[in-house]
Amino acid sequence: MSDSLDAAPGRRQVRAPQVLKGFRDFLPERMILRQRVIAILRETYERHGFEPIETPALEYYETLAGKYGEDEKLIYHFPDHGGREIGMRYDLTVPLARFVAVHRNELTFPFKRYHIAPVWRADRPQRGRYREFWQCDADIVGTRSMLADADVISIVIEALSAINIPNFVVHINHRKLLESLAIYAGVQADRAGSVYRAIDKLAKIGEAGVAQELVAAGVETATAARVIELVSTSGSPDVVIGRIAERLEGIAPAREALDDITSLFEFLAALGAPAEHYTLDLALARGLAYYTGPVFEAIVDEPKMGSLVGAGRYDGLVGMFSSHDIPATGMSVGLERIIDVVEELRLLDVRTTISEALVTIFPDDGSASTHEALRLVAELRRAGVRAEATLEEGRDLGRQFRYAVRRGVPFALVIGPDEVQRGVVAVKDLQNELQVDVPRATVAAYLRERVRAQR
Amino acid sequence: MSDSLDAAPGRRQVRAPQVLKGFRDFLPERMILRQRVIAILRETYERHGFEPIETPALEYYETLAGKYGEDEKLIYHFPDHGGREIGMRYDLTVPLARFVAVHRNELTFPFKRYHIAPVWRADRPQRGRYREFWQCDADIVGTRSMLADADVISIVIEALSAINIPNFVVHINHRKLLESLAIYAGVQADRAGSVYRAIDKLAKIGEAGVAQELVAAGVETATAARVIELVSTSGSPDVVIGRIAERLEGIAPAREALDDITSLFEFLAALGAPAEHYTLDLALARGLAYYTGPVFEAIVDEPKMGSLVGAGRYDGLVGMFSSHDIPATGMSVGLERIIDVVEELRLLDVRTTISEALVTIFPDDGSASTHEALRLVAELRRAGVRAEATLEEGRDLGRQFRYAVRRGVPFALVIGPDEVQRGVVAVKDLQNELQVDVPRATVAAYLRERVRAQR
Numbered sequence: 001m002s003d004s005l006d007a008a009p010g011r012r013q014v015r016a017p018q019v020l021k022g023f024r025d026f027l028p029e030r031m032i033l034r035q036r037v038i039a040i041l042r043e044t045y046e047r048h049g050f051e052p053i054e055t056p057a058l059e060y061y062e063t064l065a066g067k068y069g070e071d072e073k074l075i076y077h078f079p080d081h082g083g084r085e086i087g088m089r090y091d092l093t094v095p096l097a098r099f100v101a102v103h104r105n106e107l108t109f110p111f112k113r114y115h116i117a118p119v120w121r122a123d124r125p126q127r128g129r130y131r132e133f134w135q136c137d138a139d140i141v142g143t144r145s146m147l148a149d150a151d152v153i154s155i156v157i158e159a160l161s162a163i164n165i166p167n168f169v170v171h172i173n174h175r176k177l178l179e180s181l182a183i184y185a186g187v188q189a190d191r192a193g194s195v196y197r198a199i200d201k202l203a204k205i206g207e208a209g210v211a212q213e214l215v216a217a218g219v220e221t222a223t224a225a226r227v228i229e230l231v232s233t234s235g236s237p238d239v240v241i242g243r244i245a246e247r248l249e250g251i252a253p254a255r256e257a258l259d260d261i262t263s264l265f266e267f268l269a270a271l272g273a274p275a276e277h278y279t280l281d282l283a284l285a286r287g288l289a290y291y292t293g294p295v296f297e298a299i300v301d302e303p304k305m306g307s308l309v310g311a312g313r314y315d316g317l318v319g320m321f322s323s324h325d326i327p328a329t330g331m332s333v334g335l336e337r338i339i340d341v342v343e344e345l346r347l348l349d350v351r352t353t354i355s356e357a358l359v360t361i362f363p364d365d366g367s368a369s370t371h372e373a374l375r376l377v378a379e380l381r382r383a384g385v386r387a388e389a390t391l392e393e394g395r396d397l398g399r400q401f402r403y404a405v406r407r408g409v410p411f412a413l414v415i416g417p418d419e420v421q422r423g424v425v426a427v428k429d430l431q432n433e434l435q436v437d438v439p440r441a442t443v444a445a446y447l448r449e450r451v452r453a454q455r
Numbered sequence: 456m457s458d459s460l461d462a463a464p465g466r467r468q469v470r471a472p473q474v475l476k477g478f479r480d481f482l483p484e485r486m487i488l489r490q491r492v493i494a495i496l497r498e499t500y501e502r503h504g505f506e507p508i509e510t511p512a513l514e515y516y517e518t519l520a521g522k523y524g525e526d527e528k529l530i531y532h533f534p535d536h537g538g539r540e541i542g543m544r545y546d547l548t549v550p551l552a553r554f555v556a557v558h559r560n561e562l563t564f565p566f567k568r569y570h571i572a573p574v575w576r577a578d579r580p581q582r583g584r585y586r587e588f589w590q591c592d593a594d595i596v597g598t599r600s601m602l603a604d605a606d607v608i609s610i611v612i613e614a615l616s617a618i619n620i621p622n623f624v625v626h627i628n629h630r631k632l633l634e635s636l637a638i639y640a641g642v643q644a645d646r647a648g649s650v651y652r653a654i655d656k657l658a659k660i661g662e663a664g665v666a667q668e669l670v671a672a673g674v675e676t677a678t679a680a681r682v683i684e685l686v687s688t689s690g691s692p693d694v695v696i697g698r699i700a701e702r703l704e705g706i707a708p709a710r711e712a713l714d715d716i717t718s719l720f721e722f723l724a725a726l727g728a729p730a731e732h733y734t735l736d737l738a739l740a741r742g743l744a745y746y747t748g749p750v751f752e753a754i755v756d757e758p759k760m761g762s763l764v765g766a767g768r769y770d771g772l773v774g775m776f777s778s779h780d781i782p783a784t785g786m787s788v789g790l791e792r793i794i795d796v797v798e799e800l801r802l803l804d805v806r807t808t809i810s811e812a813l814v815t816i817f818p819d820d821g822s823a824s825t826h827e828a829l830r831l832v833a834e835l836r837r838a839g840v841r842a843e844a845t846l847e848e849g850r851d852l853g854r855q856f857r858y859a860v861r862r863g864v865p866f867a868l869v870i871g872p873d874e875v876q877r878g879v880v881a882v883k884d885l886q887n888e889l890q891v892d893v894p895r896a897t898v899a900a901y902l903r904e905r906v907r908a909q910r
Contacts, residue, residue, distance in 0.1 A: 017556055027508060034508065051809050059475065145846050147845075374725035
């Protein structure tokens, strides 16, 4: 609040205020779930030695402009009070590039950072797409080694496993394999994009559809068939890599890509990444504008969830504010999609309320019962129980229990004159309505055990 | 990043980009400390049964306008892509009021929420004042009981104690006591503000200075002396309350305020709040625009830190978007001030890096050593150690150790051909240069114990 003594008190504005379209409030129940998912991601990133950073929500517009292609129009920007054009954070990657340029002398490379923060895009809101949403990025800056890419992929696998996402597979491809495919298809570099786009639709429109699009892009019918046969190759990575190497022999970028991919799969195996969670997929294109090496995407087909995590190597991007290229690889978790999936499939057993115990205030006519309740609640808190006292005196007990039940608080405690005299506290388990008397001296320890079991 | 296949790759912009004035990047070392302090606040709020919520960074400007008096000019606002005037979150209290109005049918009252988030103000940047800073608010909405105010004050005391803030005292006053003082001084209600402002300066300008200001505000010299004598009363709460009751007898708001204050101090005592951490201070005014009941502020005089937490009851504010008043009380922790103090006085023993162990890659000519290192790093992670492998093959060991030292990683591990043959891992403690061989089979358990002791 304003600390000015003279500020006008808020005028009443009875017309119901609204939340902006594409923006959301989070009530406690959903917020607790979000915090849990974020905590799992953070733990996973930290277990891999990634360090947290934070950048401002606002940047010079110049820093953001020219970085997002056509999507640039979705940046919220405006002149600030000093007339500087400023823009709201649109993703966490351009700020990372700016951060590395500003602080390069304070950082030790390879620099592994994670950044979990909201970003803003003036996009058309629709189911699952918001104007304010959180990204959870982990990137490694300053090394070209496939050890870094393997680290990133293993994080994706560990994080999604920890969130209990079922049947996910990290599809892995390489930018230069796609380039090689375009060469193999006899398409000029400047038209290669249409080949990638066609191939990327394989799962969506099938082989016949892709063939049609390839031919429309100028690929000969027989070549189109060979391209499709190649990208559809399945089997163990060794077999697939061997087949590709054979077909793309003599195409320079393919050699480089296959060396990378071979190392990557070796490293993933050494890291113990479960084989069912990653695969080589020559049809994966992703947004290729920035990518220079391996690209990957975590996909769940059953139940259909689409892409949960996107990632890849982008050796030209982080150096955009510096005088030379700085290699980098990393991943971005779209928190909202993950949360939607977790909620829909109830993947995490998360409580709906933080509070674990309500200490009722016995509605007698003196303040002694209030003081007893407050002493008890303080003791429970010191014992590590998330406890609260009823915040009104004189309410009848039934109403206090109902308050706890509506909030989802699992236990209600009564310490009235009768309990005080008997040296006990009545502990009511509100989930099953069972009530037990617990000695006053041990009730904090008793309740700590009960709630720990439920956390 | 943009997922568009056609987006233009980022153009290189070699001119060094800047961070906007009043905004900050946080490098890992500071970010780890911030996360620790936020975690302590969150734990404290949750231990008291407060539930987390989140509101958007952007609101209709109309929601924010007319709520902050003169400071309204500091709100960042602009027309969005649809021509709606929107503003950036300026504090967490107006969004709470809007949240309660929108969701009142989904909430159970008293509603206890905490909200930890950045806010933005186009203020003149200066030491300790930023344009983007975090607020950590805890409020209770829907009860007039002093039990709620006592809960909030006890949180302040617990949180500051947990952060190791030395010698802090929560100064407590009551809006209606100040009103009574103005009546006692014979000043009309519409000029009462000048009396509050004068009294509030007692610690700064002393009794003579306050007397001068009071007289300038139209208070008679003799009355000014009596006012000053009254607000300077010190001693135990009982004594002070008794003295005030005597002097302000017959002034209606004083009776009400003293009832509140008496209950509040009783409740604080029952909650076990240490008496040295709170006091009645009739000279505390705070920004009174919104406050209707008790006001409080956590102050550290030695070393001089000023006010760390501001709080109070504001029964008229949360209902501003609703058709009736909704009582509320709460507190706002200014994270930046707390962090400054924690850093200056080194109050928390926080590590400077997340990563706990670097597994070096032995620079031999084969890939066997790389695979050994990766298997080891995966095992350490599974054991709960925050571990990473060197992200480049072929670096000499000295360079790998130096990388770990520069980063502040406490342990480096070597598993070269010699170690493999002997069935051990060499564990080097980089803080004291001591190196021990630990059996390969037990190294994960060994290291887990070592790093747990350091966390």
